[in-house]
Every structure is written in structure tokens, then in C-alpha cells.
Amino acid sequence: MERFNLWSEWGVVITVVLISIPVLVAAFIVIYRTSVFIKSYLRKKEEEKFIRYLQAMSPEEKAQLENREKELAYRLSDHELGSKQKATDSRGLIDNIQNATGLRFIEQKKKGQPRPNIDTALSKLILWYIGCAIFWLIFGTTVGEYLGIKFIAPDVDHFSWLSFGRLRPVHTNAVFWGWASLAMIGLAYYVIPRVSNTVIYSLRAGYSTLILINASVIAGTLSLMAGINNGGGEYREYIWPIMLLFGLGVFISLRCFYKTIAKRTTKEIYVSNWYIVSAMMFVLVIAVVAYWPSWQNGLGETIVQGYYMHQGVGMWFMLFSLGLMYYFLPQQLNKPIYSYSLGILAFWSQILFYTLIGTHHFIFSAIPWWLQTVAIVGSVGMIIPVVAGTTNFLMTFKGSWNKIASSYTLPFYLVGIVFYFTGSLQGTAEAFRFTNLIWHFTDFTVAHSHLTMYGIICFMLWGFIYTLVPRLTGKEPPQILVGSHFWLAFIGLLFYTIPLMLGSSLRGMMWMDGKPFIESVELMAPFWLWRAIGGSLMWLSHIIFAYNFYLMVRTRKDAAIPKSVSEVLKAKNDLDTKGIEIGG
Numbered sequence: 283m284e285r286f287n288l289w290s291e292w293g294v295v296i297t298v299v300l301i302s303i304p305v306l307v308a309a310f311i312v313i314y315r316t317s318v319f320i321k322s323y324l325r326k327k328e329e330e331k332f333i334r335y336l337q338a339m340s341p342e343e344k345a346q347l348e349n350r351e352k353e354l355a356y357r358l359s360d361h362e363l364g365s366k367q368k369a370t371d372s373r374g375l376i377d378n379i380q381n382a383t384g385l386r387f388i389e390q391k392k393k394g395q396p397r398p399n400i401d402t403a404l405s406k407l408i409l410w411y412i413g414c415a416i417f418w419l420i421f422g423t424t425v426g427e428y429l430g431i432k433f434i435a436p437d438v439d440h441f442s443w444l445s446f447g448r449l450r451p452v453h454t455n456a457v458f459w460g461w462a463s464l465a466m467i468g469l470a471y472y473v474i475p476r477v478s479n480t481v482i483y484s485l486r487a488g489y490s491t492l493i494l495i496n497a498s499v500i501a502g503t504l505s506l507m508a509g510i511n512n513g514g515g516e517y518r519e520y521i522w523p524i525m526l527l528f529g530l531g532v533f534i535s536l537r538c539f540y541k542t543i544a545k546r547t548t549k550e551i552y553v554s555n556w557y558i559v560s561a562m563m564f565v566l567v568i569a570v571v572a573y574w575p576s577w578q579n580g581l582g583e584t585i586v587q588g589y590y591m592h593q594g595v596g597m598w599f600m601l602f603s604l605g606l607m608y609y610f611l612p613q614q615l616n617k618p619i620y621s622y623s624l625g626i627l628a629f630w631s632q633i634l635f636y637t638l639i640g641t642h643h644f645i646f647s648a649i650p651w652w653l654q655t656v657a658i659v660g661s662v663g664m665i666i667p668v669v670a671g672t673t674n675f676l677m678t679f680k681g682s683w684n685k686i687a688s689s690y691t692l693p694f695y696l697v698g699i700v701f702y703f704t705g706s707l708q709g710t711a712e713a714f715r716f717t718n719l720i721w722h723f724t725d726f727t728v729a730h731s732h733l734t735m736y737g738i739i740c741f742m743l744w745g746f747i748y749t750l751v752p753r754l755t756g757k758e759p760p761q762i763l764v765g766s767h768f769w770l771a772f773i774g775l776l777f778y779t780i781p782l783m784l785g786s787s788l789r790g791m792m793w794m795d796g797k798p799f800i801e802s803v804e805l806m807a808p809f810w811l812w813r814a815i816g817g818s819l820m821w822l823s824h825i826i827f828a829y830n831f832y833l834m835v836r837t838r839k840d841a842a843i844p845k846s847v848s849e850v851l852k853a854k855n856d857l858d859t860k861g862i863e864i865g866g
């Protein structure tokens with residue numbers, strides 16, 4: 283084949299431009315966060331100075347403060363100025379009105395927002411969902427990390443149970459059905475009744491779904507490791523009785539959500555509920571299609587596979603997470619969503635185009651050419667919902683960008699939205715015939731999978747969890763640990779995906795040049811090492827996330843920085859008698 287110029291291909295140029303967006307966003311967030319860090323460091327110093335000041339306070343100063351406290355506590359009786367006697371001002375009405383000399387009070391760290399009026403039984407259910415989801419995240423990504431290591435040390439073990447072919451679906455299914463699905467459904471148990479302004483139809487339904495899905499992932503994991511699977515169909519490797527448990531679980535919660543929405547006290551069905559309920563209906567349809575016995579042969583099976591894979595990611599994870607975003611983002615920014623109509627446009631255009639694009643997984647296959655072309659056109663059509671959704675979210679941010687600096691949840695939202703734009707449109711570029719020719723059999727698709735499933739879905743879910751759990755428990759994790767989670771996951775993802783994309787492009791070109799296959803394996807070695815490094819950072823971030831969750835649900839005492847004179851005096855007395863620590 284003739285040598286070609288990669289840079290003359292639009293698909294490649296679009297991909298490079300898109301990937302530079304998250305890098306720029308990272309730089310922006312770094313600058314923002316650094317300035318916040320410096321400010322909080324200076325505040326901390328001030329706080330220490332304040333503590334030293336309290337400790338060194340002389341009895342005279344203390345007496346002065348006590349006097350001042352009395353002055354401040356004094357209330358006019360409305361007769362003072364009516365008297366003919368000369369006012370002595372012994373209560374400090376005239377002198378020194380505003381100054382508490384030498385005293386500076388430090389702003390208290392933002393505390394967990396008060397628990398809204400939410401049923402404790404429902405909070406418990408939601409926390410169970412999130413707890414189980416986190417377990418599957420840790421488990422699934424530990425397996426993913428091990429798979430990544432196997433690329434650079436293929437002989438690390440020789441047990442059939444731990445072979446690459448068995449562990450790979452263990453990883454994908456655990457993170458799909460165990461982590462992301464449980465987290466989404468758990469969060470929906472909060473969102474659905476809240477935007478319907480009513481109580482949840484049935485808590486028992488919630489627990490049934492939780493048990494069924496957990497049972498499905500446990501049984502699925504064990505059977506896959508034992509070599510019992512559904513054949514080659516990707517993401518549907520669980521045998522049908524096991525997948526049935528998952529489907530039943532989704533059905534029970536779908537019914538519960540439907541009944542809850544039916545008895546809503548609001549006139550409209552808020553857009554979040556449209557997305558969530560549709561996602562649950564779609565996943566049931568696609569699961570039936572994927573397992574329907576008469577569609578499991580020949581080319582038809584391949585078409586079903588493409589349909590299933592992309593509806594799985596697009597109509598289940600993406601539709602569901604977008605529904606949650608339509609609730610949590612406006613809520614977090616304390617303002618309505620920029621445009622309800624854009625949300626509806628994104629909803630219907632997503633349903634129109636996403637359901638057509640499955641065959642883009644098999645460009646140049648034996649599937650009819652016209653069907654492949656429909657999928658490519660549908661992939662381009664996806665620009666409409668993606669741009670509509672991203673615009674809606676970014677315009678909702680408008681006027682509130684400064685909140686990103688003081689919030690530890692909003693950076694997760696922002697990264698999720700940015701990857702929604704870049705990851706999806708990078709998918710559009712990957713569906714073009716030429717780009718697919720270079721990238722299809724390489725690790726480029728693995729990079730795309732993680733840019734989307736990780737960059738979009740995981741970041742959004744983390745943002746929602748960090749928003750919701752403190753509301754349920756009244757406790758927040760330390761900002762530094764949430765920041766560590768964010769940065770390790772974000773940098774890890776960039777390390778994971780960018781080298782894979784670069785290496786895969788070189789590899790694809792090598793194949794087109796007709797070079798020996800093994801040379802392309804050698805070429806990939808350093809890129810796989812980068813993936814393992816990035817994966818390790820991501821994995822570490824999940825451990826921190828799990829610890830943060832623990833901190834949010836355990837019982838803990840919060841220390842407060844004194845604000846008023848009387849609080850300062852109390853702190854001083856406590857310091858003298860009990861030696862308590864101030865701040866925290």
C-alpha cells in the first residue's frame with residue numbers, strides 16, 4: 283500500500299484536537315486549584331497563628347474580652363437616651379464599637395450540607411447501593427490492573443482461572459454491571475422521588491434489585507473464571523440464567539420508578555426521569571435482543587452484537603448518567619438547567635441516532651455495505667445530542683465558574699462533561715472508514731472505551747456520589763483526599779489513553795505497510811507500560827475513593843473554629859482546662 287499522510291485525514295485531526303481539550307481543561311483546573319490551595323494554606327497559617335495567640339493570651343486580655351462580650355451582649359432598653367443624667371458609656375456604646383482589637387477570625391471550612399428531609403430508610407438503601415458499587419469498582423479494576431500488568435509480563439501466572447481470556451470479561455462485566463449499574467440505580471432511588479415530589483413506591487423493590495444484581499455479578503464472575511460463558515459475544519459473556527438475574531433486578535426497579543412517577547405531585551415529568559426510565563427500558567430490550575436464541579447465528583449475530591454493545595454503553599450507561607446529570611448539576615450550582623428544550627432535543631436525537639450506530643463496530647466486515655454506511659451516518663448524527671447536551675451543561679455553568687474553585691465535586695462534573703464531548707466525538711471520528719481501517723484491530727478502541735466509560739461515566743458518578751452522600755450522612759471527606767482521588771484518576775486516565783492512542787496509530791500504519799505482526803507487538807511494549815502506570819494511578823484513586831466513602835458514612839466528631847467573642851472565650855477556657863484542639 284502507498285505511504286499516506288496521516289495529517290491529511292480529518293478523522294485523525296479531529297481526534298488530536300479533541301484529545302487536547304481535556305489536557306487544556308486539566309491545565310485550567312490545575313491553575314484554579316493551585317490558587318485555592320495557596321489561599322487555604324495561608325488560611326491554615328493564620329489559623330495556627332490564631333491558636334498561638336489564644337495560648338499566649340494574658341489574663342488581662344482575657345478580662346478585656348470578657349468585658350467586650352458583655353458590651354456586645356448589652357441590649358438597649360429604649361430609655362437610655364431619655365434620661366437627663368450624663369451617660370457614662372461604661373458598656374462601650376460609644377467607644378471602640380467595631381473593633382475587637384488584635385482578633386481575627388478564620389473562616390470555617392465548608393461543612394457538609396444539612397441533611398434534607400429524606401427518609402432514613404431510603405438513605406440506608408442508597409448507601410447500600412453505593413457501598414456495593416464501590417466494592418465492584420475495586421474488585422473490577424483490580425482485575426483490570428492485573429490484565430494491564432499481563433501485557434508487560436505475560437508469564438506472570440499460568441492458572442487457567444486467571445488467564446487473560448477469562449479475566450478480561452470478569453473486568454468488563456464487574457465494572458459494567460457491578461460498579462456503574464449499581465451506582466446509577468442507587469442514585470436514581472434518590473432522584474426519582476425527589477423530582478416527582480413524592481415518596482418512593484417501594485423500598486423492598488430497591489433491596490430486591492440490589493440482591494439480584496449482586497447475585498448476578500457474583501455468579502457471573504465465578505462462572506467466567508471457571509470457563510463457563512456465553513461464547514464470543516462481548517459484554518454478554520454471562521450465561522443467560524445469570525443475565526436473567528440482572529434483567530429481573532432492573533425490571534423490579536423500573537416498575538418501582540414507574541409507579542413512583544405515576545403518583546408524582548408535580549405536573550411535568552422532569553427530564554431526568556425521562557432519561558432514567560428510558561435507559562431502564564432500553565437495557566431490558568437490548569438484553570432480550572442479545573440473548574434471543576434465534577438471533578445467535580451467522581452475520582445476524584454479528585449485527586446483534588454491534589447493536590447490543592453500543593446500545594449497552596449509549597442507551598444504558600450514557601442515557602442514565604445524563605438523566606442523573608440533569609438533576610445533580612442544576613442542584614449543585616443552585617440554578618435551573620440552562621434549557622429544558624435542549625435537554626429534550628438531546629434526548630430524542632440520542633434515541634434516533636444512537637440506535638442506528640451499532641454496525642460501526644464492524645466496518646469492512648461482511649455486513650452489508652449500506653448498513654455500515656447507515657452506522658457511520660448515525661455516528662455523525664450523534665454530534666447533535668452530544669453538542670446539545672454539552673452546551674446545555676456548560677451554559678448552566680455560565681456565571682458560576684468560580685464555584686469550581688471552592689467545590690470539590692464540580693471538577694468531577696466538569697471532567698465528565700468534557701469527556702462526554704471529546705470521548706463521544708472522538709468515537710464519531712473513529713467510525714469513519716479510513717480511521718477505522720487504521721485503528722480497528724488495535725488498542726485504540728480500548729483507549730476510546732476508557733475515555734468514555736471511565737472519563738464520562740465514572741467521573742460523573744463520582745461527582746454525584748460526593749454530592750449526595752454528605753447530604754445523607756452529614757459528613758464530608760477531607761478535601762485533600764477527594765483532590766487526590768480526582769487527580770490520580772484524571773492523570774491516570776490520560777496516561778492510560780494517550781499513549782495507547784499514539785502507539786495504536788503507529789501500529790495500524792505498520793500493518794498497512796505490511797510489516798511483520800511481531801514488530802508491531804514490540805512497538806507496543808512501551809505504550810503498554812504507560813497503560814499499566816496510568817492504570818495503577820487510577821486503581822490507587824479508587825482505593826482513596828473507597829476510603830472517602832468510609833469517612834462519609836462512619837460516625838465522626840467535627841471540630842469548629844470559634845467565630846464570635848463568646849465562642850473564642852469558650853475555646854480559651856477549654857484550652858486552659860482540657861487542652862482541646864481548635865480547627866480541623
Ligand code: HEM
Pocket residue numbers: 516591595596599600639642643644661662664665668705706707708709710711712713718721722723727730731734735738739
Ligand atoms: C458519538 C458517540 C459515539 C460514537 C460515534 C462512538 C463510536 C465508536 C466506534 C466507531 C467504536 C468501535 C471502534 C472499532 O471497533 O473499530 C466504539 C467502540 C466503543 N465505544 Fe464508542 N462511540 C461513542 C460514544 C461512546 C460512549 C458515550 C461510550 C461509553 C459510555 C462508548 C463506549 C464504547 C466502548 C466500550 C467501545 C468498545 C466496544 C468494543 O469492545 O468493541 N462510546 N465507539
Ligand code: HEM
Pocket residue numbers: 423424426427428429430450453454457458462725727728729731732735736739740816817818820821
Ligand atoms: C484501574 C483501572 C482500570 C484498568 C487498569 C483497566 C484495564 C483494562 C484492560 C487491561 C483491559 C483489556 C484491554 C485489552 O483487551 O486490550 C480493559 C478493558 C476494558 N475496560 Fe478497563 N480498566 C480499568 C477501569 C475500567 C473501568 C472503571 C471501566 C468502566 C467503567 C472499564 C471498562 C473497560 C472496557 C469497556 C473494556 C473493553 C475495552 C474494549 O474492548 O474496547 N475499565 N481494561
